Amino acid sequence: GAGVSQSPRYKVTKRGQDVALRCDPISGHVSLYWYRQALGQGPEFLTYFNYEAQQDKSGLPNDRFSAERPEGSISTLTIQRTEQRDSAMYRCASSGLDSTGELFFGEGARLTLL
Amino acid sequence: AQSVAQPEDQVNVAEGNPLTVKCTYSVSGNPYLFWYVQYPNRGLQFLLKYITGDNLVKGSYGFEAEFNKSQTSFHLKKPSALVSDSALYFCAVRGPLGQAGTALIFGKGTTLSVSS
Numbered sequence: 001g002a003g004v005s006q007s008p009r010y011k012v013t014k015r016g017q018d019v020a021l022r023c024d025p026i027s028g029h030v031s032l033y034w035y036r037q038a039l040g041q042g043p044e045f046l047t048y049f050n051y052e053a054q055q056d057k058s059g060l061p062n063d064r065f066s067a068e069r070p071e072g073s074i075s076t077l078t079i080q081r082t083e084q085r086d087s088a089m090y091r092c093a094s095s096g097l098d099s100t101g102e103l104f105f106g107e108g109a110r111l112t113l114l
Numbered sequence: 115a116q117s118v119a120q121p122e123d124q125v126n127v128a129e130g131n132p133l134t135v136k137c138t139y140s141v142s143g144n145p146y147l148f149w150y151v152q153y154p155n156r157g158l159q160f161l162l163k164y165i166t167g168d169n170l171v172k173g174s175y176g177f178e179a180e181f182n183k184s185q186t187s188f189h190l191k192k193p194s195a196l197v198s199d200s201a202l203y204f205c206a207v208r209g210p211l212g213q214a215g216t217a218l219i220f221g222k223g224t225t226l227s228v229s230s
Contacts (some may be wrong), residue, residue, distance in 0.1 A: 004157075032215055042204050042220035043158070056217065091157065100146055100165045103218055105157040 002026075004106035006092050012112045013082055021077045021109045028062030033073050033103060034067055035091040049075060053111055079111075087113045116141035116207045120163070120221035127195045128229050133225045135190040137205030146208040148218060149189040151178055153201045161203075164188060195228045202226075 005024040013019055025032050027072075031050050035043035045059040051072040060066070069075040079086055089110050093103035117140045125132045138146055149161040162173025169181045179190045190203060202225050206218040 006175040018126075035220075040223070042222045045217045045219060048217050093158075101161070102148060102163055104160070106152075107157045 004092055004094050004104055006106040006109045007107060008089075009100045009107060010110045010112075012114060014114050015082060015084060016057050016081055019079045019086075019111060021079075021090050021092075021111070023075045023077070023092030023094075024072065025075070025092070026104055028096065029071075029094035031095045032069055033093040034075070034077050035093065037061075037091055037108070039089075046077070056068060082111075082113055084110055084113045087111055091094070116145070116219050118205050118207050118219055118221040119206055120168065120203075120224045122224050123222075123226045124227065126227045129197050130194050131179065133190075133192050133195045133199070133201050133226065133228070135205075137188045137190065137221060139188060139205070139207045140186065141207050144164075145188075146205040147179075147209070148150060148228065149177070149188075150204045150206060151201050151202065152223075158204065159173050161190070195226075197228050197230050200226055200228045214215050 003113045007022045008032040033048040035048040036044045047057040047060055047067050048055055052069050064080045089108045091105055091108045093105045095101045095103050119138045121136055130140045147164040150158040151161050152158050161177050162171050164171045164181045172178045177192050179188055181188050202223050205221045208216050208218050
């Protein structure tokens with residue numbers, strides 16, 4: 001697509017439910033990144049992929065968080081047994097093969113826990 | 115591990131005056147440095163980057179940034195601020211890479227407010 005697309009854009013859920021956030025990167029982009037951004041803070045790195053391989057998941061806060069990118073394109077970030085503290089903006093970004101290249105961000109997915 | 119510091123939570127300038135938003139970094143080896151801007155309820159937009167070469171980098175919307183290796187700084191500048199420049203600005207660093215794709219590490223952001 002023309003840009004990075006995230007869905008849903010807004011998700012309201014009850015504590016304890018599982019949530020899946022989807023990211024469709026720019027066509028042809030090799031690398032895909034997930035970030036979490038609290039209000040008034042900078043984006044916090046969660047994990048990233050090159051093609052379908054998860055290269056670094058050191059930023060995932062605990063084992064309730066997982067991500068996959070099975071075919072090297074669309075990615076899903078899953079949060080199991082959601083908690084109040086998971087409320088945040090979740091941002092996806094992608095970049096090309098050029099290792100010096102900038103990241104292109106989607107509009108983000110706002111997760112709100114009731 | 116790489117890190118970025120933005121020492122100012124907010125910068126206030128009058129329209130037409132020059133602006134500077136400060137950023138310092140810590141990284142092993144040569145850094146790749148970036149500035150992004152975030153408008154309310156929008157995603158992050160790339161402004162400019164430093165990879166190598168000239169220490170003064172020019173980017174979008176008339177912004178520029180100066181890389182200073184000895185001071186490990188990468189301050190964002192603009193000669194004449196506009197009210198429409200009011201937004202949240204993020205500095206980011208990425209360490210040297212052995213393969214395609216390494217995550218950017220972002221600072222906490224600086225809110226720029228330009229008054230008319």
